[in-house]
Amino acid sequence: MQPKYQCAYLRVSVIAASILACMPGTALAARVDYTVDLGMEWNDNVTLAPSDPIDQRYLRSGLGFLVTETNSAVQAHADGRIEYRDYEDDIFTDTVDGTLSGSLNWIAIPQRLFFLVEDNLSVQPVDALVPDAPGNRQQVNVFSAGPTLLFNWSPTLQGQAEIRYVNSDAEVTDEFNSQRLALALRTIKEFSPTSRASLNVQAQRVDFEDDVVARDYNRYDIFGRYSRTLAQFELGTDLGYSRIDYRQGESRSDPLFRFDATWNPSERHHLTVLASSQFSDTAVDALSSIEADATMPENVLTGDAIVNASPYEVRSLEMEYGFTNIRFDFMVAPYVQKRNYVDSDEFDQDNHGVRTDFHWRLRRTLTLGLYGTYESLDYTQLDRQDDTLRVGATLRYHWAPRWSAGLEWERYKRDSTAAGQSVSQNLVYLSISYSNR
Template sequence: MKKLHVRMMAASVIAACSSDAWAARVDYTLDAGVEQNSNVTLSPNDPIDQRYSRAGLGFIITDNLSALQVNLNGRVEYRGYRDDVFDDTVDGVLSGRVNWVAIPDRLSFSAEDSLTVQPVNALAPNAPGNRQQVNVFSLGPTLLFDWTRTLRGRAELRYIDSNAEISDEFNSNQLTLAMGAIRDLSPTSTLSLLAQAQAVDFDNDVVARDYHRYDLYARYERRLAHFELEFDAGYSRIDYRRGKGRTDPLVRGNLKWNPTAQSAFTASVSSEFSDTAGDALSSISMEPPSTVPDNVLTGRAVVNASPYVVRGADLGYTYSATRIRVGANVYAQKRNYVDTDAFDQKLRGARADFEWVLRPSLTFGVYATREKLHYTSLSREDKTARTGATLRYQMSRHWSTAFSWEHYKRDSTDAGQTVGQNIAYLSISYSNR
């Protein structure tokens, strides 16, 4: 296991288990059980059916003091394979933010971290031998200042360190400076002008090109009791130290509408430069998850050094009542990589979730996802489908048992890339709350 993995997960697990370390709220769940996998190697021709042990620790750490805000969540998970099909694995995920207010309404320091599991080869199946830990860490100060009663300023400096366990062309150091002027148009709306400069220095200059990125855009925000809108419009430019630069429009929009206390509609659109490290940090939520993480999922990021232009749209709906929770969203995305067109892609997908509390001690949930991914330069198309269900029985306040099942299928136009598997997991778990 790599040093990066050890440092990040050890620190998180110690914090999760040390509820007396500070006045933070710590929620954690320990689980252990047996998993049955019909195709543990995700082989297209010779599937290996295997039963193996699995155990994990998930946690959420939150604190919201006037001088310190903490929001951390993650999970570390062990799988013990049989017959030397794979070495036993320990994987982990971590997402969170810590903010320290040094001078109220003036100066604060924040640290953010995203530790995920990503494929080594994004074109191959996500079998255990095709996984790696990817970590992106950000640290720096934020300065706030007032020019007039309705005009404020903001300046941020961030150091960003990105590391991949295997794909070392991704490894880099970044320095970002952002400044903005914010004017209050009304008690519920603001208009801002923001500028950002970023210098990206890759560790391996042989396969990666260092570059500078500049963003200049305006932002409009409106926040009402049941409605939120945020819209950005401007331009971005990338200048390479070796090679020509490129300029593209920057457009981002997010909308949230709560017609009732139980339901919410969301919509988002984007057209902008991005990269794998930036996507990792932008995925860190400002709010803790509603439940302790109970699985370590493998992402689908292409872990390389190339920035890309991403254009996408997402529509979502959620409904939460006393005994029922429903969620659904549809999305589409197009990515064009700047340095290489091998991974240029178009993605369309949908997901639906349903959870039903049958009685206070028994909960049933199902989910389904469908995606179509077209690699435009490779003339390849992958269609993936996941369907799963979970039945959880609460034996006491702290102890529960669960049975989960998932079916995964990928159909590909490339020979030897069509695979499928069924996974069943029977577990017992202990939660501190």
């Protein structure tokens, strides 16, 4: 294993252990769920070559985990997965890939001071324009920590002051590596138990380690937010202004708009709509993707982030419909997005697609899963379009209370207008798993 991979996975263990160590009492106070699997995977194009594919079977093992703790002083969660692949014929060195998403909120003084730690470790491409082969992957980590001070001016009027230190690090793409200091002041007014409004002022100083390729900048945001929460409906809207000032004198500004709404007409159905027009970057996206109610990951997937130093303007619209029943659940999420990079227009893109997921409990001991994603990605400045399809199926048989056998199949296909970038791949994974619950 390469030294940087060893460091990345040491980081996974250290962060997970730190979350447990910070909890009151002992680590046994937290709920720890995990699944260990071991099996054989078959890949008909292990290098994702456009021609002359290499067919190979290799050993694959994984560990998925979910750690949660909630009490009056600490709210913490961490979910992640580590996978090891032992390739034949030394076509690739043996690889270890992993993901981790977690947060720890320590209430130091109730209703006055709390301390928040967040971390996101993911697998991203080194070059997003070429296929997702094992040689085109890197670990990307974004860490954030800092205090929040609360002011209670009246029963319906509160204030917040936040300070966050943020560190971003990529295994290969050094221009992404940065240190950040973020400050925020918020005033929150409650109109009723179901509605509130706030005024938010934020500032962020971004210092990149590689000053030759990356440009240091300051970002400023001011926006108002209104939110309303009812029994079956939730609504939130942000409206304001953002500005990016480069230390070299150049600046860029744009309106800020965000909208989110969720409708739950019954316990079985939910519909969510998200819309935004704002500045963002890869590090900000990584932290915003951390979810407190996440489930244990079943696979380590390579993301689709452009790992560089440039902020970008993003406009997006996404919908998600979900249905849950005793025996099956279903989700479908279409989306459209436009992304324009501030520093370089090479990766400017228009894309749209859809994600879907389905689970059906055929019998008490047998579960069928189906999933699929489709994306059409148009690189507007490169005159290139990539259409990517990923579909798969899983069949899992629980032959003992904590033991199960699984069969997974996946089909990946990318059609590209760029020469030599159209590829396809089929995977089959046969495994045995042990879960502690």
